Amino acid sequence: MKLFTFRIGGVHPQEHKLTADIPTKEAALPKAAVFPLGQHIGAPARPVVKRGDKVKVGTLIAEANGFVSAPIYSSVSGTVAKIDTSIDATGYRQPVIIINVEGDEWEEGIDRSSELESMEAHPELTAEEIIERIKIAGITGMGGASFPTFIKLCPPPTAKAECIIVNAVECEPYITADYRLMMEHAAEVLVGLKLLMKAAKVEKGYIGIEENKPKAIQLLTELTVEDSQITIVPLAMKYPQGGEKQLVDAVIGRQVPAPPAIPVNVGAIVQNVGTVFAVYQAVMKHKPLFERYTTVTGEHIKQPGNFLVRMGTPFKDLIAACGGLPDGDNKVLAGGPMMGKSVISLEVPVTKGTNSITVLTDADAHRKPIEPCIRCGKCVEVCPMGLEPYLLATLSAFKHYERLEHEDVVSCISCGSCQFTCPSHRPILDNILQGKGVVMGRIKARNQK
Ligand code: SF4
Numbered sequence: 001m002k003l004f005t006f007r008i009g010g011v012h013p014q015e016h017k018l019t020a021d022i023p024t025k026e027a028a029l030p031k032a033a034v035f036p037l038g039q040h041i042g043a044p045a046r047p048v049v050k051r052g053d054k055v056k057v058g059t060l061i062a063e064a065n066g067f068v069s070a071p072i073y074s075s076v077s078g079t080v081a082k083i084d085t086s087i088d089a090t091g092y093r094q095p096v097i098i099i100n101v102e103g104d105e106w107e108e109g110i111d112r113s114s115e116l117e118s119m120e121a122h123p124e125l126t127a128e129e130i131i132e133r134i135k136i137a138g139i140t141g142m143g144g145a146s147f148p149t150f151i152k153l154c155p156p157p158t159a160k161a162e163c164i165i166v167n168a169v170e171c172e173p174y175i176t177a178d179y180r181l182m183m184e185h186a187a188e189v190l191v192g193l194k195l196l197m198k199a200a201k202v203e204k205g206y207i208g209i210e211e212n213k214p215k216a217i218q219l220l221t222e223l224t225v226e227d228s229q230i231t232i233v234p235l236a237m238k239y240p241q242g243g244e245k246q247l248v249d250a251v252i253g254r255q256v257p258a259p260p261a262i263p264v265n266v267g268a269i270v271q272n273v274g275t276v277f278a279v280y281q282a283v284m285k286h287k288p289l290f291e292r293y294t295t296v297t298g299e300h301i302k303q304p305g306n307f308l309v310r311m312g313t314p315f316k317d318l319i320a321a322c323g324g325l326p327d328g329d330n331k332v333l334a335g336g337p338m339m340g341k342s343v344i345s346l347e348v349p350v351t352k353g354t355n356s357i358t359v360l361t362d363a364d365a366h367r368k369p370i371e372p373c374i375r376c377g378k379c380v381e382v383c384p385m386g387l388e389p390y391l392l393a394t395l396s397a398f399k400h401y402e403r404l405e406h407e408d409v410v411s412c413i414s415c416g417s418c419q420f421t422c423p424s425h426r427p428i429l430d431n432i433l434q435g436k437g438v439v440m441g442r443i444k445a446r447n448q449k
């Protein structure tokens with residue numbers, strides 16, 4: 001089997017895919033569900049419900065508030081308890097809608113049957129209709145970045161889409177939610193890809209899967225053997241193979257230039273496999289985005305697993321369903337160990353971008369003492385963006401923001417490969433992130449003048 005990969009850098013963290021063979025279970029309903037209004041890139045949604053309102057599963061509770069924004073739907077039935085503020089997975093307090101759960105009553109228009117809806121059965125669906133349904137359903141990228149999906153399907157006039165690339169790589173250690181989704185709903189994912197191809201008016205679709213998921217590669221290859229429009233692309237195991245730019249390079253051999261360029265500037269629209277499934281459900285089943293596949297995992301978690309989770313469910317409920325936290329100190333991450341963020345409260349809810357809850361013990365997460373940089377160049381060697389991480393980290397630490405911008409810090413994709421590989425255990429990414437935040441703020445302020 002020929003394996004494809006990106007051309008610069010990369011590392012090989014241990015896989016820890018503990019939950020790969022565990023079928024997905026439906027998570028129990030929470031007592032109360034918490035919906036942050038800003039769970040996507042862009043303007044936070046605007047509430048359309050008030051305290052005391054009754055809602056059902058699939059009721060609109062907050063509308064999009066601007067072009068780059070997305071609506072939010074209730075994942076539960078019950079009564080709006082309050083509109084308040086709460087800490088989310090980023091650690092910042094932000095406005096939320098809290099709904100007390102009563103029963104499980106769904107909006108009537110949602111098709112809950114498992115019958116597969118094919119493209120052939122729906123010739124009436126136009127590109128515009130598909131994009132509109134994706135927009136109305138509140139679909140955002142489900143691999144972590146949470147960018148509103150419909151916008152990616154409407155590229156600027158200067159760019160032309162030539163293909164859809166489905167990101168089914170899941171290269172972060174531990175996480176298996178996308179893998180389980182592919183194994184359990186491959187047919188729906190393929191219809192979702194066809195819908196996206198029709199919406200973007202392209203003739204070619206690719207699904208990129210890492211070689212450590214041979215069963216998924218085999219299943220999807222068998223299902224598409226007679227479809228010349230779809231190609232399954234086996235990828236070498238190398239982190240961050242699932243980075244958007246790395247995936248485009250690996251699959252179609254084109255390099256996306258530095259920001260503000262995006263993949264469509266080289267002809268590709270990239271969508272996470274969870275997003276593709278959500279597109280199928282929105283367009284074919286009239287189901288807005290209110291639940292998702294999430295892995296709950298960690299070497300010391302008693303019963304790790306994969307769950308279909310209603311958004312708004314607190315992390316603590318899912319961790320309890322897996323046997324609770326291990327004894328001693330733990331670090332709980334929203335996401336995996338390379339790019340995940342540690343949460344400061346287990347009340348944090350699952351949102352559209354929560355692909356995993358990863359629990360590391362103090363021993364797993366313990367950082368070794370920081371030593372001086374020995375100029376070994378390993379961080380440069382592994383950086384998939386061709387940057388000089390040791391330099392960016394130093395410039396950030398000394399607040400040399402102009403030079404930092406000049407050195408292209410905005411191209412950093414926060415993959416953590418530099419920090420992972422550093423023999424001196426230097427907090428390279430921590431420093432870069434701080435400096436990148438300042439530089440992005442300065443660029444934004446300059447553009448608003
Ligand atoms: S975190 Fe940024 S600087 Fe470090 S390896 Fe990844 S892209 Fe390069």
Ligand code: SF4
Binds near residue numbers: 373
């Ligand atoms: S890997 Fe660490 S020690 Fe080596 S050059 Fe980079 S920062 Fe310095």
